[in-house]
Amino acid sequence: MVTPVIRTVDLRSDTVTKPTESMRSAMANAEVDDDVLGNDPTAVILEREVAEIAGKEAAMFVPSGTMGNLISVLVHCDERGSEVILGDDSHIHIYENGGVSSLGGVHPRTVKNEEDGTMEISSIEAAVRSPKGDLHYPVTKLICLENTQANCGGRCLPIEYIDKVGELAKKHGLKLHIDGARLFNASVALGVPVTRIVQAADSVSICLSKGIGAPVGSVIVGSKSFITKARWLRKTLGGGMRQIGVLCAAALVALRENVAKLEDDHKKAKILAEGLNRIERLKVDVAAVETNIIYVDLPKDPKFGAEDACKSLEVLGVFVIPQTTFRIRIVLHHQISDSDLDYVLSCFEKLFSSVPEEKA
Numbered sequence: 001m002v003t004p005v006i007r008t009v010d011l012r013s014d015t016v017t018k019p020t021e022s023m024r025s026a027m028a029n030a031e032v033d034d035d036v037l038g039n040d041p042t043a044v045i046l047e048r049e050v051a052e053i054a055g056k057e058a059a060m061f062v063p064s065g066t067m068g069n070l071i072s073v074l075v076h077c078d079e080r081g082s083e084v085i086l087g088d089d090s091h092i093h094i095y096e097n098g099g100v101s102s103l104g105g106v107h108p109r110t111v112k113n114e115e116d117g118t119m120e121i122s123s124i125e126a127a128v129r130s131p132k133g134d135l136h137y138p139v140t141k142l143i144c145l146e147n148t149q150a151n152c153g154g155r156c157l158p159i160e161y162i163d164k165v166g167e168l169a170k171k172h173g174l175k176l177h178i179d180g181a182r183l184f185n186a187s188v189a190l191g192v193p194v195t196r197i198v199q200a201a202d203s204v205s206i207c208l209s210k211g212i213g214a215p216v217g218s219v220i221v222g223s224k225s226f227i228t229k230a231r232w233l234r235k236t237l238g239g240g241m242r243q244i245g246v247l248c249a250a251a252l253v254a255l256r257e258n259v260a261k262l263e264d265d266h267k268k269a270k271i272l273a274e275g276l277n278r279i280e281r282l283k284v285d286v287a288a289v290e291t292n293i294i295y296v297d298l299p300k301d302p303k304f305g306a307e308d309a310c311k312s313l314e315v316l317g318v319f320v321i322p323q324t325t326f327r328i329r330i331v332l333h334h335q336i337s338d339s340d341l342d343y344v345l346s347c348f349e350k351l352f353s354s355v356p357e358e359k360a
């Protein structure tokens with residue numbers, strides 16, 4: 001008999017949140033204008049607010065974090081044969097369809113991401129091409145960091161580390177971009193203002209549609225000259241949109257109402273991680289849960305791996321995604337309640353508290 005689904009708990013990502021009533025009201029009443037022919041008034045307010053939050057001269061709304069990263073890399077790597085140094089487990093390298101290469105002609109030079117989300121600084125420096133310009137080599141233009149580092153489990157990069165990478169970039173005449181899809185999570189978890197975290201960066205892409213729960217969009221920040229070039233590239237990529245105030249109005253609500261909720265997301269992640277780790281057949285590195293992402297390591301049973309477990313959890317109404325063959329990713333967000341946590345734990349206990357019956 002199939003267990004009836006008692007509730008639905010969506011932990012696939014922090015991108016799954018639905019607009020709140022206050023967001024929908026703001027969207028309905030947003031003041032708008034054509035942002036290609038001029039400036040949408042609500043977009044101007046949002047861009048000014050995010051530029052101030054990041055301590056940068058200017059900002060620009062983009063439809064997605066993927067486009068924000070792509071535009072930023074392309075602005076910095078504006079010569080044919082440019083090379084970008086980035087993490088081998090970074091979102092730009094793993095999940096953005098190789099856009100920096102396929103659309104931008106930029107060559108990626110990966111450096112190993114350590115478990116804590118950083119890349120060894122000595123390895124970054126070793127990856128910088130000689131400025132003497134050997135005929136064989138591309139020209140290094142940019143270093144990209146990611147904070148928090150999603151594929152390392154939402155780990156926060158320490159400020160001192162980011163500053164050191166910034167010094168390295170300057171030493172070699174390079175630019176520094178930070179993929180800040182979950183920058184607000186890092187700021188809350190570290191207890192450090194966003195301005196201080198990104199102080200060394202020449203550009204940052206900040207997602208509004210992740211932990212702070214806006215329905216759509218990101219904002220890139222940098223110098224006025226950077227944003228001028230970025231605005232041109234956004235149009236080239238088809239990202240110039242018209243009355244975007246409808247989206248920016250929801251993003252402003254997210255900024256003003258939801259950053260404060262991130263600390264609770266992190267607390268829930270810790271509680272859930274501890275509960276899952278108490279289930280004998282599961283393993284969670286609880287200390288590594290710094291923000292809203294949890295990795296659950298399953299028994300290495302070829303008959304019941306992460307894909308199978310996700311399917312079984314889905315039948316119970318719990319939605320998570322496989323990270324690797326025997327690892328599940330869980331992402332907390334502000335629309336997960338305490339009772340949802342209890343239900344999720346009970347579902348994992350149902351699946352893993354005893355050795356699974358031999359499949360027929």
Ligand SMILES: Cc1ncc(COP(=O)(O)O)c(C=O)c1O
Binds near residue numbers: 015091092148181
């Ligand atoms: C670290 C990171 N960077 C960038 C992105 C891309 O954002 P978007 O999905 O809005 O393109 C994501 C995920 O969505 C992400 O997790």
Ligand SMILES: C[C@@H](O)[C@H](N)C(=O)O
Binds near residue numbers: 012013014015150
């Ligand atoms: C999967 C990835 O692209 C997305 N950024 C997420 O973390 O859900």
